[in-house]
Amino acid sequence: xxxxxxxxxxxxxxxxxxxxxxxxxxxxxxxxxxxxxxxxxxxxxxxxxxxxxxxxxxxxxxxxxxxxxxxxxxxxxxxxxxxxxxxxxxxxxxxxxxxxxxxxxxxxxxxxxxxxxxxxxxxxxxxxxxxxxxxxxxxxxxxxxxxxxxxxxxxxxxxxxxxxxxxxxxxxxxxxxxxxxxxxxxxxxxxxxxxxxxxxxxxxxxxxxxxxxxxxxxxxxxxxxxxxxxxxxxxxxxxxxxxxxxxxxxxxxxxxxxxxxxxxxx
Numbered sequence: 510x511x512x513x514x515x516x517x518x519x520x521x522x523x524x525x526x527x528x529x530x531x532x533x534x535x536x537x538x539x540x541x542x543x544x545x546x547x548x549x550x551x552x553x554x555x556x557x558x559x560x561x562x563x564x565x566x567x568x569x570x571x572x573x574x575x576x577x578x579x580x581x582x583x584x585x586x587x588x589x590x591x592x593x594x595x596x597x598x599x600x601x602x603x604x605x606x607x608x609x610x611x612x613x614x615x616x617x618x619x620x621x622x623x624x625x626x627x628x629x630x631x632x633x634x635x636x637x638x639x640x641x642x643x644x645x646x647x648x649x650x651x652x653x654x655x656x657x658x659x660x661x662x663x664x665x666x667x668x669x670x671x672x673x674x675x676x677x678x679x680x681x682x683x684x685x686x687x688x689x690x691x692x693x694x695x696x697x698x699x700x701x702x703x704x705x706x707x708x709x710x711x712x713x714x715x716x717x718x719x720x721x722x723x724x725x726x727x728x729x730x731x732x733x734x735x736x737x738x739x740x741x742x743x744x745x746x747x748x749x750x751x752x753x754x755x756x757x758x759x760x761x762x763x764x765x766x767x768x769x770x771x772x773x774x775x
Contacts, residue, residue, distance in 0.1 A: 546577040549587075549655045551643045553625075555728050556703035557660040559760045560633045565602065565626040566760075568659055572643045574619045581619025585645055588612050589623050592640040592656065601639055602627040602661075627661050637661045660703075662696065669695035672757035672765040674739070681744045682774045685716075690767070691736040692729075692757040700733025704759070708737050711754040715742040715771070744774050 550573045558566025570589060574582045590610045593599040604611045605624045613621035625641060627633075639661060644654040662668075672692045679686035692706045709724035710716060718725050719738040727735035739755060751771050758764035 547582065547645075547647070547653055548575050548577065549573070549643065549645060549653050550575075551641070551655040551657040553641060553657045553659050554703075555705040556658065557662060557701060558627045558705075559763075560628050560630050560661055560663050561760045561762065562630050564761050565629060566661065567624055567626050570623050570625055570641050570643070570657060572613075572615075572621045572655070574615050574621075574645060574653075581615070581617065583615050583617050583619060585615045585619075586612050587615060587621045588644045588646075590642050590644075591625070592642050594638055594640070596640060596642075596656070599639065601632065601637070625659065627659070630663055633661060633663055636663060636665070662701075665696065667697045668763070669693070669698075670759050670763055670765065672755075672767050674755065674767050674769055677767070678770045678772065679741050680772050680774060681742055681747055683743055683745075685743050686741045686771070688739045688741070688769055689736055690739050690755060690757070691734055692727075692759075692765075694729055694733045694735075694759065700729070700731065702729055702731045702733060704729040704733070704735070706735040707756075707758040709756050709758070710739070711756060711766075714753045715747060715751065716740055716753055739769070741769070741771050747771065747773050749773050 552571050553568045555568055558568050560566060572587050574585055588610060589604060591599055600609060603609055603626055611623050613623055615621045639659050640656045641659060642654055642656045644652055647653055674688045674690050676688055679688055690708060694701045694704045705726050705728050707726045717723055717740055719740060727737050729735045750773055753769040753771060754766055756764055756766050
């Protein structure tokens with residue numbers, strides 16, 4: 510009788526105990542290896558560059574090192590190197606200082622940056638994707654690494670590049686008129702994201718872009734489009750009707766000029 514009573518009490522205690530719950534993401538254990546509580550994020554901006562005859566495409570590689578809770582990790586050394594599609598070291602392009610491997614210390618925000626310069630057309634026969642690898646040496650044999658892809662494009666015949674202004678006729682009143690300038694990039698009919706487009710207003714023409722500059726840049730989005738707003742002069746800033754020439758430039762030899770007409774309100 511005592512054994513039966515004891516068994517019933519054990520069963521009842523289990524039934525009344527609170528159910529175990531598990532969150533979708535479990536935080537690291539307090540005594541887990543430090544590398545498991547550290548996050549490394551790596552980005553390339555832009556993530557696609559062009560190989561041209563005389564100019565090397567350039568992209569800025571940014572690494573951010575933080576703890577699991579988001580706190581930055583300053584004064585840590587990050588090593589950057591160039592890999593091919595098989596993740597083997599490759600000699601294609603170089604980092605600043607003409608180096609194939611560079612070391613940078615993270616700043617107070619846990620960030621380290623390096624510029625990568627791609628190949629010229631003579632060094633690359635076809636489009637390629639390389640990977641920039643960032644590695645952080647940690648405790649003992651532990652390492653943390655991340656990779657960021659960079660697409661390198663030769664100047665192909667099937668490249669589509671068009672710059673447009675909407676509207677292309679503006680009225681200068683007491684207010685400054687505006688026009689949306691867009692550039693679209695496609696390769697083989699497919700949009701190219703992450704391509705850097707340079708916009709500038711030719712010297713001597715009035716107006717600025719939305720950021721207050723006469724020359725600036727934007728990166729294309731997933732539709733292959735980069736856009737910026739041109740802000741023209743008001744009626745007091747011009748003596749009469751005038752034109753404005755805006756250039757959208759992809760590489761040293763791939764660019765397009767567009768013409769805007771600015772009418773002065775009488």
